[in-house]
Amino acid sequence: MNHAGPVSARRIRLMVTISVILVAVFAIRLIDFQIVRAESINETSLEKRAVTMTIPAVRGDILDANGKVLATTVYRYDINAAPAIVRPVEKVIDGISQVVSVESVVQELASILELDAAELLPKLIGTSHYVNLKKRVDAETHRQIVELGIPWIFSDAHQNRLYPNGAVAGNLTGFVGTDGDALAGIERQFNACLAGVDGKESFEKGVDGIKIPASTVVLQEARAGQNVVLTIDADLQYQAQQVLASEVRRLDADWATAVVIEVKTGRIVLAAEAPSVDPNNPGKSKPEERGARVFQFAFEPGSTMKAITAATAIETGYANVGTPVRAPYSLRVFDHTITDSFGHPATNWTLTGVLRFSSNTGTIKIAENIPAKTRYEYMERFGFGKPTAVAFEGETRGVLNHYKDWDGVTNYTTMFGQALSVSPVQMASAYQTLANEGVRLNPVLVAGCQDSDGNLTAVPKENATQVVSAATANDVMHMLEKVVEQGGIGQATAVSGYRSAGKTGTAEIKEGSGYGRYYAASFYGMAPVDNPQYAMGVMIYKPKQVWQNSMAAAAGYQKILSQVLLANRVPPSTGKSPDLPTEWK
Amino acid sequence: MRGLAQTKARGPLVMIVVMGFLAISILHLLLTIATSQSVYELSDLKREKRELDTTLQIVAEEVAALSSQQNLLNTASKLGMVTNSNPVFLRLDDQKVLGKPKPALGSSSQSRNLVANSSMINQAPAKQKAAPASTETPEPLSEVPEVSTVSAIPASPTR
Structure with missing residues (x-):
């Protein structure tokens, strides 16, 4: 017994020593793996099995x-x-486990x-792990x-x-x-x-x-x-698009636009056109129908510009609502003859009569003494020649050449909306100015960016510019009311119960170096005159059925205006329009 | 004898340590079970949320299709309704009618939808049950009340 004791103790010491060494080795490796190289090992491991999406x-x-x-x-x-693993499916039906064949599953x-x-089944045969059905x-x-x-x-x-x-x-x-x-x-x-x-x-x-x-x-x-x-009212936008689509069909026109602006805020209530792209399937529309013509298309406005010329003439003291002119049917200007749209003997019209009968020669007589620079500056102040504050992508600035570049005839034709071009929203904005006592508000299409709490950010800045005095703007609006009261086309735009004002526009369309056969017929105006709420315009491009004058735009204008007034519960008008003579003796 | 006494004295201490380890292990086990249970519960709730989100999307798409203007017009015209761009107002204080009442005739092109909406193709409205279209022509009014231009609030266009 005494003999075995030291041997056993030595063995134990040896075992302990080996164990300690082994533990130390493992501990070192453990520390190496877990602490020293832990990060890189984890990364390598994760790279092999982790997927980041x-x-x-x-x-x-x-x-x-x-x-x-x-x-x-x-x-x-x-x-x-995954065709590679296609096999009959086990299902529990009414508590009983059943095997449904692949064919039955495919049927379902x-x-x-x-x-x-029959077309689906072949797709499920093969060794692939992916096939789209x-x-x-x-x-x-x-x-x-x-x-x-x-x-x-x-x-x-x-x-x-x-x-x-x-x-x-x-x-x-x-x-x-x-x-x-x-x-x-x-x-x-x-x-x-x-x-x-x-x-x-x-x-x-x-x-x-x-x-x-x-x-x-x-x-x-x-x-x-x-x-x-x-700022758009989708219901009114739809009704306007519906009306425009119907009018385009009836008049055999290329397309049509409508814009309505809230007079006192500048907010665009509707900016409709027909045909218009269905964003769910834009490929179905023609390329030219995939944009917003209301902002991106410029056209010669024609006679709707006479309201701007009249406002300039009154504001600068060159005319008033009763200023008399003797308007001939035609005028010789430089090498060109400018005529009215209908034959008539030389007539004694007031400025009101000039607008009421949309006389080109009368407009020239009224505005010929206003310096071109002054008229150009007023056109700029009304918002022509530059994109609106909406800054819609691809928005046109229209064409408003500098007055120094106007030749002799252009100086006159710009008075009645030729030799310049505007977008539908620019012209509606100009009429908003006239309806808002001469104060032009930036048109607004986007009210802002709304966060999850409903707060609006990126709200457009309000900008009000007094373009002409309130008296001038009201004078022009009252003269335009005579167009609706007395004019054949104007009357077709009237909404029962409301006083409204507006101006016809029948613009020629450039084709090559001259003008083509068809017109851009438009009507721009405001309502109700006694408390203007909305400025609006309708433009029908190249109507083939009613192509001689802006009657083409009248029916659509009337239908859209009536819906706008009714949907917004605008009270009917009170009072009568002022007595403004259209002729003088 | 002294060593034995020392060993005996350490006995309770070892027992306490062992029991402590056991208690901690059991507690750890219980917490792990509870956590695992919560993980399953969380997973179930996430799956339920996904299902509810899907249901919400399905219902929202259906509501959007039903409330689209195209569907409303189609339904309205099936009911015989047409647009009237000739408003007439009734002034309450003296019962005067403002405007010239005219029957709403509504052209056929105005009575059917002309504004494209391809998102409606697979939607419920196409399968909607609608009331039969009216075949009656509205009676023309025999009397046209006098027009007056004084203020009145128009009736709601939706009634």
């Missing part, structure tokens, strides 16, 4: 003035299959996806597919832009491409507000490449986009 931010909505959704984001799903799939089972199905269809519980069917979700009202304000909202990129209109112009910020997530995958459940880690939350709120 982008979490797309949900794009904001585009809303009308009343919160109606004009554009929103929904999810659509690509339905895919085909029925839900509205596909032909149908792209972009809606959420309800996707849910039905999921409920089938087929293990070899899977789906990919995609954000899709939906415009629930189709072409209503489609010219303004613009559209996005299939990849989600904003391509036109407000979608592109306000992309910074709508887009949001994408997030990131990572998950781990197994050897087979399949995602390991509950391994998802959100690295960065996605921040949803904000909403863009327009």
Whole structure:
């Protein structure tokens, strides 16, 4: 016993020493793995099994003035299959486990996806792990597919832009491409507000490449986009588009536009056109129909410009509502003959009569002494020759050449709206100025960018400019009221119960070096005259049925104006129009 | 003897340590079970939220399609309604009619939708049950009340 003691003790010491050494080695390695090289090992490991994915931010909505959704984001799903693992599906039906054949499953799939089972079946044969069966199905269809519980069917979700009202304000909202990129209109112009910020997530995958459940880690939350709120009333916009589409058809016109501006705020209530793009399917529209002509198209306005000339003449003291002129049918100006639109002997008209009968020669007689510089400056102050503050993408500035570049004839033709061009919204804005006691307000199309709490940011700055005095503006408006009261075309624009004012415009359209056969017929005005609320204009481009004068625009103007006044519960007019003679003796 | 006494004295201490470890292990186990349970619950709730989000989207799309102007016009015209651009007002204090009442005839082009909306193709409105269109022609008014231009508030256009 005594003999074995030291040996045993030595063995124990040896074992302990070896153990300590082993533990020390393992400890060193452990420290090396867990502390010294932990980060790099983790990274290498994660790289092998972790997948980082982008979490797309949900794009904001585009809303009308009343919160109606004009554009929103929904999810659509690509339905895919893995042919390599296609096999009969086990299902529990009425508590009994049953095996459903592939053929029966395909029948169900085909029925839900509205596909032909005979075409679907061959796609499911093979060794591939991916085959697409149908792209972009809606959420309800996707849910039905999921409920089938087929293990070899899977789906990919995609954000899709939906415009629930189709072409209503489609010219303004613009559209996005299939990849989600904003391509036109407000979608592109306000992309910074709508887009949001994408997030990131990572998950781990197994050897087979399949995602390991509950391994998802959100690295960065996605921040949803904000909403863009327009000043447009979608219901009125629709009614205006409906009226314009009907008029384009009736008149066999190329297209038509309508603009309505709130006189006291400058907010654009509607900016309609027909035909107009359906942003759900822009490819179906012609390229020239995918924009917003209200902002992007410039045309020679013709006689609607006479109201601006009259305002300039009154404001600068060259005329008043009763200024007499003797207007001939035609006038020889330099090498050109300028005529009125209808034959008449030389007539004694007042300025009111000149506007009432839309006399070109009378307008020249009224304004010929106003310096070209003065008239040019007033045109600029009314907003012509530069884009509006809306700054709609691709907005035209129109053509307003510097007065020093006007030749002899141009000096005269600009008085009645030739040799210059304007956009529909520019002219409506000029009439808003006349209806608002001479104060021009920046037209507003976008009320602002709305955050999740409903607060508006990026609200456009208000800018009021006194272009002409209140007295001048009211004089012009009262003269224009005679156009509606007495003129054949004007009367067709009247809305029962309301006093309204306006001016016809029948502009020739440039074709090559001269003018073509067809016209741009327009009517611009304001209502009610006793308390102006709305300035508006309708333009019909190249009507083939009623092409000689602006009667083409009258019916559409009347229908849209009546809807605007009624929808906004504008009280009927009181009082009578002032007595303004149109002729003198 | 002294060593044995020392060992005996350490006995309770070892027991306390072992029991402590055991208690901590059991507590850890219970917490792990509870956490795992919460993870499953969280997963269930997330799945439920996804389902509810999908339901919300389906319903919202359906509501949007039903309330689209195109669908409203189609439904209204099936009911025989037409647009009237000739407003007439009734002044309440003396029951005077302001404006010239005329029957709303509504052209066929005005009674059907002319504004495209391809998002409606697969939506419920196409399958909506609508009341049969009216076949009656409105009776022309025999009397046209006098027009007067004094203030009155127009009736709601929606009633």
